[in-house]
Amino acid sequence: MKQLLGCLFVLGLCGVARADAFDDYTNLHLQKLIASKNVEKTQQLSLDELVTNSDVLPGLRSAFLVVRTNEGRLAKLLVQRAQQKVGGDMFFPIVLVERFVTFREAEDRTVWAHAKNIRLFHDFRLSLDIGQIVPAALPADLRLHAEAGKAYLEPLGKAELYLVTKHLPEAAPPKGGKVAVGDKFEPRFFNGVYKLHDDGRRSGELHLKVDKKGNVTGHFFSDKDGAKYDVEGAVTPTPANNIQFRITYPRTTQFFTGWMFTGDAQVITGFSRIEEREAGFYADRRQD
Numbered sequence: 001m002k003q004l005l006g007c008l009f010v011l012g013l014c015g016v017a018r019a020d021a022f023d024d025y026t027n028l029h030l031q032k033l034i035a036s037k038n039v040e041k042t043q044q045l046s047l048d049e050l051v052t053n054s055d056v057l058p059g060l061r062s063a064f065l066v067v068r069t070n071e072g073r074l075a076k077l078l079v080q081r082a083q084q085k086v087g088g089d090m091f092f093p094i095v096l097v098e099r100f101v102t103f104r105e106a107e108d109r110t111v112w113a114h115a116k117n118i119r120l121f122h123d124f125r126l127s128l129d130i131g132q133i134v135p136a137a138l139p140a141d142l143r144l145h146a147e148a149g150k151a152y153l154e155p156l157g158k159a160e161l162y163l164v165t166k167h168l169p170e171a172a173p174p175k176g177g178k179v180a181v182g183d184k185f186e187p188r189f190f191n192g193v194y195k196l197h198d199d200g201r202r203s204g205e206l207h208l209k210v211d212k213k214g215n216v217t218g219h220f221f222s223d224k225d226g227a228k229y230d231v232e233g234a235v236t237p238t239p240a241n242n243i244q245f246r247i248t249y250p251r252t253t254q255f256f257t258g259w260m261f262t263g264d265a266q267v268i269t270g271f272s273r274i275e276e277r278e279a280g281f282y283a284d285r286r287q288d
Contacts, residue, residue: 020059021057024171026103028108032168034068038168039066046152057078067142067160067162077098077128080096082095093151094119096118097120097126099116102114111225143156185240185260188210190243193285194268194283199279199281205220207231214236216233216234218230219231232248241262242257244258256272256273258283
């Protein structure tokens with residue numbers, strides 16, 4: 001009970017961070033994107049084009065790029081044209097890679113490499129498979145050319161560079177909406193997508209599906225690396241707002257016991273147990 005009360009207290013204090021449009025794009029979305037008319041494949045992407053295409057993603061002001069790496073993985077990047085002041089009045093054109101994510105091949109959300117705030121100067125080479133600036137002796141995917149009055153990004157080796165010119169509507173997350181709760185609480189109210197926060201140590205997207213018998217199936221996508229894990233459990237007959245489920249990881253299993261708020265069916269809160277360690281959790285239903 002102390003754990004449950006503590007979890008409720010934390011829930012009252014914490015807000016839920018909403019992923020932006022860049023985060024919504026999974027590996028599957030990138031595959032559909034580069035096969036659509038919403039991108040332009042290019043061998044030289046000028047810095048001016050980064051500016052003119054900086055409003056493609058809703059709520060963001062950076063150009064959106066997709067790269068197929070030399071090792072065949074897909075990566076998504078947010079980049080900006082910028083200048084770096086060096087010394088007194090010397091300014092050098094650079095490209096700021098605000099953030100990028102390279103996905104593991106054949107996986108929807110599992111992250112292979114990622115980084116933030118990388119500054120590309122002239123002749124800097126970025127490996128999206130390694131996730132770092134690398135010397136010329138190592139394979140790289142992108143290079144910045146910025147001399148003799150010309151400045152552009154170019155793909156290297158077998159890498160392919162795509163400039164996204166239009167947002168892919170289906171990349172937007174499904175609308176959560178609100179559940180109409182009547183006098184009687186029903187197990188189907190648990191159906192939906194939630195943002196799961198576990199002990200301030202783990203978080204991710206929890207997908208729950210409940211059948212007519214109260215059996216629970218679904219998936220959990222970790223915020224740490226996007227990995228997908230199976231979820232199984234059941235909704236108890238009494239009380240009807242109680243759910244017990246487990247997330248199966250490669251080397252261990254985590255068990256959850258939770259209660260859904262009966263007033264609006266928007267939150268599940270309770271405690272979890274992993275290898276005999278108990279802690280509090282809460283899960284917010286994803287809103288529109």
